[in-house]
Amino acid sequence: MIKRNSSTPDVKPSSSVNFTAGHLAYAFAVMLTAALFWGVAAARADETDIVLKEGHGRDAVINNCGACHSLDYIQMNSPFLDKAGWEGEVTKMIKSYGAPIDDADAKEIAAYLSANYGK
Amino acid sequence: MPRTGIDRREMLRFSAGTALSAPFLAAAGAAAFASDGPPLDPRLPAGVGTEAKLEALPGKAPLIKLSYRPPNYESPVSVFKDTITPNESFFVRYHLADISNVNAATWRLAIGGEGAATPFEIGYDDLKKNYEPVEFVAVCQCSGNRRGLANPHAAGVQWGVGAMGNARWKGARLKDILAKAGLKEDVLEIAFDGADGPVVDKTPDFVKSLPLWKALDPDTIVAYEMNGEPLPHFNGFPARLVAPGWTATYWMKHLTRIEARSKPLDNFWMKGAYRVPVRLFPSTQRFISQEAPANTPITEIMVNSLITSPLSTEVKSGDTLTIGGIAWDGGFGISSVEISQDGGKTWTDAELGPDLGRYSFRAWQFSLGRPPKGKLDIVAKATNAIGQSQPMTALSNPAGYHHNAVARLALTVG
Structure with a gap:
């Protein structure tokens, strides 16, 4: 029943990945279908249970930040960063981690994070 | 193949989602589903409490989940009542979310780099049979263990006290492996790469180096056993570096490549991360080829x-x-x-x-x-x-x- 040894191939992907909300929705659908197929109790928590606060910029956060890491990182790092602190985090993700986030989204993300998860 | 990465990731997440079937349900008990969550230190940022949960990854006991992807799970403090940390309760820490399951039968560890005169590869059985085994107990502690207790808070995984564990490691001496590669005179650092990698290509792969002196220390080993058993997947199967005394950032999991370098490794994980201000801590062990005027690589664990x-x-x-x-x-x-x-x-x-x-x-x-x-x-x-x-x-x-x-x-x- 546990398919973990065969569910993740040994080969690393070499192509770059361009994420969109559609991809995430697709992936979620795949997971949900798989869960139903195997009859897995849906009650167990996973990252799809993470709910970020409503607010302008939340979609940009889900689509950009959520491509590389689960969104629990945001709540975990709150509320102690001020506006400059969150801007610094977004810049770090772009400059140090190579996150493909355009300028408009970057501004929206930092504004959302400091408004909703800032100190 | 744009979907490759995300499918793999979702698959991994799905496999995590199945973990509470038979072997884990009993151990997890009500705790994994408790709405009040695991016991958390009041000094942690308040936001930790909203998402931290007791959750079991495949092959692991319930640990305190701080992030799902990449997986970062710490050991509850009660685990440390035992001096040796059981494999299933040992903390899990990844930087990047593309985590392959490695098949020991096809796994190869490549030894090379410009400083190696005779590059070669090692297989799993070869590693276990053809190198003198060494065994000792050592603490593996994340550099950022207890970051969540810092005042003021610092961004990152908000660890409590459990991003560490103590295990009996068994493996081959790195210096015996390097001897076979014929190190050249100008070798300065030995670099290590593992099978896990980034989700997007532009994210720097997690590759770390050690100064030659630490790599040649007879206690630095390529470990294939942890407490008498193969390493759990989430702790680096089939082999990880054990650099005892030094923080876990150097203990590369799922080792795939060891590289002898005549120049300092120049990547984000060496130059941008895992550095501490010079002279702040009473470290005695130096990584001279990576030192800078303002900061220096983290080295040995502080008392x-x-x-x-x-x-x-x-x-x-x-x-x-x-x-x-x-x-x-x-x-x-x-x-x-x-x-x-x-x-x-x-x-x-x-x-x-x-x-x-x-x-x-x-x-x-x-x-x-x-x-x-x-x-x-x-x-x-x-x-x-x-x-x-x-x-x-x-x-x-x-x-x-x-x-x-x-x-x-x-x-x-x-």
Whole structure:
């Protein structure tokens, strides 16, 4: 029943990945279908249970930040960063981690994070 | 193939989602589903409490989940009542979310780089059979263990006290492996890569290096056993680097490549992360080829201690009370642990438990007899064999590394 040894191939992907909300929705659908197929109790928590606060910029956060890491990182790092602190985090993700986030989204993300998860 | 990465990731997440079937359900019990979550240190950022959960990854016991992807799970403090950390309870830490399951039969460890005269590959059986095995107990501790307790808070995984574990590691000496590669005279660093990688290509792959002297230390090994068993997948199967005494950032999991370098490794993980301000910590072990004027790579673990008993803050008067815990350091060995009952004004030596080696947790205990009703401000402070001891408050630094403030327990005897 546990398919973990065969569910993740040994080969690393070499192509770059361009994420969109559609991809995430697709992936979620795949997971949900798989869960139903195997009859897995849906009650167990996973990252799809993470709910970020409503607010302008939340979609940009889900689509950009959520491509590389689960969104629990945001709540975990709150509320102690001020506006400059969150801007610094977004810049770090772009400059140090190579996150493909355009300028408009970057501004929206930092504004959302400091408004909703800032100190 | 744009979907490759995300499908793989979702698959991994799905496999995590199935973990609470038969083998894990009993162990997880109600805890994994409890709405009130795991016990968390009040010094952590408030946001940690909204998402931290007791969750079991495949092959692991329930641990405190801090992030799902990449998976970062710490051991609850109760795990450290045992001096050796069971494999299933050992913390899990990844930087990047593309985590392959490695098949031991097809796994190869490549030894090469411009500083290797005779590059070659090692297979799993080869590693176990053709190199003299070495075995010892050592603490594996994340550089950012206790980051969540830092004041002011530093961004990153908000670890409590459990991003560490102590295991008996068995493996081949790295220096024996390197000897076969014919190191050239100008080799400066040895670099390590693992099978895990980034989700997007532009994210720097997690590759780390050691100075040659540490790589050639006879205690630096390529480990294929942990507490007498193969490494759990989430702790680096089939083989990981064990650089005892040094923080876990150097303990590369799922090793795939070892590279002899004549130039310093120049990547984000060496130049941008895992660095501490110069002269802030009393580190004695240097990584000279990576030093910069303002900061320097983190090296050995700072002397530290943890109180593991009692875990409650209230005890009954009339009962005998023993304070227990563990102490450890960067490989010099623990020489004493002192206990204060008055917040650090007066100190008395605790009794040390068995010595499992200089890299290991050292158990200690201190009996208070039957204390009368009142409040006790218990403090534990460890000192190592070169005279270093714990500061009363952690030394603040930008990334929240090396949190080694004295252990404290405010006890009410009622």
